[in-house]
Structure formats: structure tokens, C-alpha cells
Amino acid sequence: MDSSDSAPAADRLRVDGVLVQHFRESGLSGPRWDQFHRQLLGHGLTIVTKLVRSGAIFARSGRNGRYLQQQEIPRQEAEELASDAVYEGFVYFRDRGLLGREWSVEKGQPLNEYFVNACVLAFPNVYRRWQTRAHGWQDVRLVDTLASLEHVVAEGTPEDAVIEQQVANAAFATLSEDTRRLLFLHDQGYSHAEIGELMRLTPRAVEGRIRRARLAVRRRPEEER
Incomplete structure (x- = not known):
């Protein structure tokens, strides 16, 4: 990375650091947190849905040491899996990254990247639960x-x-x-x-x-x- 790339990255980290300090001091509440929360979920859902649909999330899970047996996921199911991974990833991001102070400027990872990685870490459990449900629902007759x-x-x-x-x-x-x-x-x-x-x-x-x-x-x- 040359100096032209490192300067914006460092600036982004500084901004993230100021935001995180404010959120921690406010107890993750207030209008700024609500706006950030919505934007973060939207960003995460866009990225993770693409990863699930393309199958790239299996490779990323493997790089994290969580190897999964990949199978074809219907489009609608992929969106639901992504939503669940984003929700559980957000819980990790909130409880460990922010409240637990696992995230810091010194570690050099922007908040958005940290959040997406948290969603990827959450995906294996979400995927395994989906496999169990899909196997159990094969013969379900949809009667209200x-x-x-x-x-x-x-x-x-x-x-x-x-x-x-x-x-x-x-x-x-x-x-x-x-x-x-x-x-x-x-x-x-x-x-x-x-x-x-x-x-x-x-x-x-x-x-x-x-x-x-x-x-x-x-x-x-x-x-x-």
C-alpha cells in the first residue's frame, strides 16, 4: 500500500475511533447510534447476501478455520441465511467489538470490515441450523x-x-x-x-x-x- 492509499485508510480509522468512543460513552443509544445501526445492517446485508448467493462465504469461512460442506441454496433461502448471519454478526459486533472493546483503532481494521467479518464468523452456525431445518421439513405440507x-x-x-x-x-x-x-x-x-x-x-x-x-x-x- 502506497502513501496515497494509507492516508485515507488512516483517516477512516480515526473517524471510526471517534465514533466508537462516542457510542461507548453513550451506552449505544441516541440518534447517532440509531442511524449508524441502520446503515451498518444495510451495508452488512448487501455484502453478506452477495457472499452467500455466490458461494464465496464458504471460502471465507474456511479461511477462518470453519469448513462447511457447501450445497446449493435457493435464492430466497440465501437471503434468509444472510439476514440471520447479519443479525448474529451484529450481536457479536455490539457485545464483543464495542462493549467488550475487542475492536480498537490500533488493530487497523475499519468498523465496516470488522462487522462483515463478524457476520462471516456467525454464518457457520446459521448454515448448520438451516441444513437441519431443511432436512426436517422435506415432507411438510403447508397447511395453515x-x-x-x-x-x-x-x-x-x-x-x-x-x-x-x-x-x-x-x-x-x-x-x-x-x-x-x-x-x-x-x-x-x-x-x-x-x-x-x-x-x-x-x-x-x-x-x-x-x-x-x-x-x-x-x-x-x-x-x-
């Missing part, structure tokens, strides 16, 4: 549980409705607390963006998690019948 309940109430006996409701409740009980909260907010009319703000997720991640939770809930009543 709520619509099924309405059908039973309209055409079945009261006893059928009670049994169906118990099965649905049992299915929802298997979901994590965060997932139940997400579905509750969605049922109350909150938009994906609003849910994302409340739960520190990107809107696309909210959409993907709602879809996966519904698949899980739909499958359970079918198996119990």
Missing part, C-alpha cells in the same frame, strides 16, 4: 394451522375444536420465547420493520423467522392427528 382451526370450528364438533386447539397450543409451546413474542407482535399488526426495531432484527430476518415458525407450528398438528 389457524385456517384449520377455523374449519374445525365451522364444520366440526366442539370436541374437535377443543382437541385441535390443544394440539396447536402444544405446537406453539415448543417455540422459543423470542419466536412466540415475534409471532405475537405480527398477530397484533406490527410491520416487519417495527418488529425488527423492537427485537433488533432486519425486516427480512423477521419475515424469514415468521415463515419458519409457521412451518414448524403447521407441522406439529399434522403429526399429532
